[in-house]
Amino acid sequence: MLAGEILLRSGAETARIEDTMNRMASAFGLNDAQSFVQPTGIFFSANPIDRVKLVRVVERSTDLAKVAIVNGISRKISVGEMTVDQALSDLREIARIKLSYSFWIQVLAASITSGCFLIMFKGIWGDFLPAVIAGGIGHTLYIYLHKMIKVKFFAEAAAAFVIGLIAVITVKNGLGTEMDKIIISAVMPLVPGLLITNAVRDLMDGHFASGLAKGADAFLTALSIGTGIAAVLGFVFKIL
Template sequence: MEKAEDLLIDTCLLAGKIMMESGSEVYRVEDTMNRIAENANEPNSNSYVTATGIFMGLKSRHYTQIENVGERNINLEKVEAVNQLSRKFAEKSVDLPTLYQQLKKIDKETPEFPLLLQILGAAFLSAFLMVLFGGDWLNFIPTLFIGGIGFFIKYEVKQNFDLRFLDTFFASFIIGMLALLFTQTGLALSFDYMCIGAVMPLVPGVAITASLRDILAGHLVSGLVRGTEAIIVAASIAIGIACILFIFGGWLP
């Protein structure tokens, strides 16, 4: 019985860790963990989730286990996969050991979109948003190129440097330089609209939304932490573009 309870806590912690690292809201993580425990015949469970750590305990036990939350990304496919597994567990389609093994598989093997497809998505998003914000269609191809390069720079810096927010700063800096280059060579018309469109894939929109939802749900600590993180990311974008304006602002028409 003791081993079964240990497995239950490990399963709940793993489910919560996957969801938090994939961008889920705190209240959704706690609800999933408590439902897994309830469906495992442990209705008296306690879970406490923050942006950096997860606590889980059963009232039948005299201790609580903790799981650290590492890198926080946006991978809603993992969140959906955990939700589907928890529903299957509630329907008794899978047992607890199988649930735990499937969660480990989700954590390690959930595929992501190929890098090339991500770059193309960011490029077209940048170009169409530039037009949506009022830019000229003559800026479409340059913004397409700049947005794709900016996203690629962000990816490469994040892979090679273990320093948060540096990737966003470098990406926005390169975006500003390329926008200035296209403007000076006459290949594009508007530095401002190209920058606005190209930085949009870098903007932490999901993090801001999750932060507000956590605050409205009463999870003030996690909501404020996520909100602060999103503000720093936005500031990194602004500082990267501001550096270009400060250094080369005299070159702009």
């Protein structure tokens, strides 16, 4: 249950979580174990007689390092290289520690990524710096707002609005040229790429409830980004 919870919180797909839990249970002699994973919780039964156990998962993020570590523990358990106590101790330590990158590294990565996307989208080098600035400031705002307001869609819409505003200002003042490519490049770090991938993967594996839920989450994220940009282009752009 703890392994499944860590995987779900870290952005793993449903099939991987269920397979990992079932393999670990089988390795420890629970051959009749059943697991059922949803985006907001995990159900697990050790056998047909015991009661079903539930873990509620509210907050989810992307931490592929933890996914890789838990997979490694699962493989060691499957080949008999790790006992129950050792596995539980390691999993508790993984759940406790924070392996995600620091705030400044995330902002720096978002900035550089935005500039690189601009060149990939065949933008001009003169717009590289405006895209870097817009992407960095937008991602900074997203991180801060997401910490203060748990509704991430509001944080994404606000970040997209600021990105669009910076793009409009730079173009209006002659610091940028192609506003559309600056905006598209700067919002790319906000795009839920992993969420979309997992949604498609779950649907292909037959996990329709999880796939549709993750797809709806990705759709709302895209809608929030589009709303923020539309607000800038529809109102602020005309005023400036």
